[in-house]
Amino acid sequence: MDKINGGGKTMSDKYNVETAEILANEAQHLPIAEATPIYEQLLQLFPTAAKFWKQYVEANLAVNNDDATKQIFSRCLLNCLQIPLWRCYIRFIRKANDKKGIEGQEETKKAFEFMLNYVGADIASGPVWMEYISFLKSLPALNVQEETQRMTAVRKVYQRAIITPTHHIEQIWKDYENFENSVSRQLAKGLISEYQPKYTSARAVYRERKKYFDEIDWNMLAVPPTGVYKATFCFFAKFAYQ
Structure with a gap:
């Protein structure tokens, strides 16, 4: 495998996490032409590293390289269902459609729905829901x-x-109550009464989920198992595919 030099480090130990982090950090300070081969090799080794994909995308966005940005998103989105990467995607879509009138608004709606279809149930998806709601509220209404x-x-x-069940469920509920009351207090009473039990149930689920999700390091790089872990993995894999 080719080696990539970076601050005296190489990728000879190709799954060396420390080296990968150093290279990714250095790539941020390089022109896109020099950074691209570094990102490509890093992502060949760590294809589920959403933070590297996001960094790669942002490097291209910074130089308005829209074609490359689209290509990168097509390669990573469905394999990296992490909110920061997907929010980067929706920012790109909104910018691309900002001045396209009704057609652009419809494309942006489709992009939000596409995103929510894949990451809308994520415990960290609250800001995505809130951004979509804010976008819908901002649309012009002529009659x-x-x-x-x-x-x-x-x-x-x-x-x-x-x-x-997301981190922002309580805030979204408060916003929803305010929204319904601003539209019609009479209608709000019935709707809030109908959805209160559903919200309460979702909030309870969130609190249970949070206990487990708080223990996860979402930025940890995935590497192949080694030593005893590799032996255990191979043992179970053998039976899984019989």
Whole structure:
């Protein structure tokens, strides 16, 4: 395998996590043409490292290399279901469609729905739901019918978000209550009463999930098992594929 030099380090021990982190850090300070081969080799070794993919994407975004950015997203999104990377994706989509009028708004909606389909149930997805709601609220409404359609769309997303156990579930519930009361206090009473038990249940699930998720280091790089771990893995894999 080729070696990549970086601060006196090499990738001769190709799964050396410390070396990978050093190289990724150095790549951030290089021109994109020099950084690209470093990112490519790092991601060949660590294909599920969302933080490296995000860094690679941002390096291309910084020089307005949209074609390369699209290609990178097509390679990593479905294999790296981590919120920071996907939020980077939605920022790219919003920027690309910002000045395209109704067509751009529809493309952005599709992108939000695409994102929520894959990471909407993530415990850290609260900001994604909130950003989508904020986007829908910002859409222009030129008449009563369009205003009604906009409010209905916002309501539907709120009602999906408040039954999803995320870090921001309590904040989203408060926002939802304020939203319904701002639209119609009479209608709000019935809707809030209907969704309160669902929200309470989702909040309870969140508190249980949080105990486990707090113990996970999401930035840890995945490496092949070695030694006794490799032997154990091979033992179970043997039976799994029989």
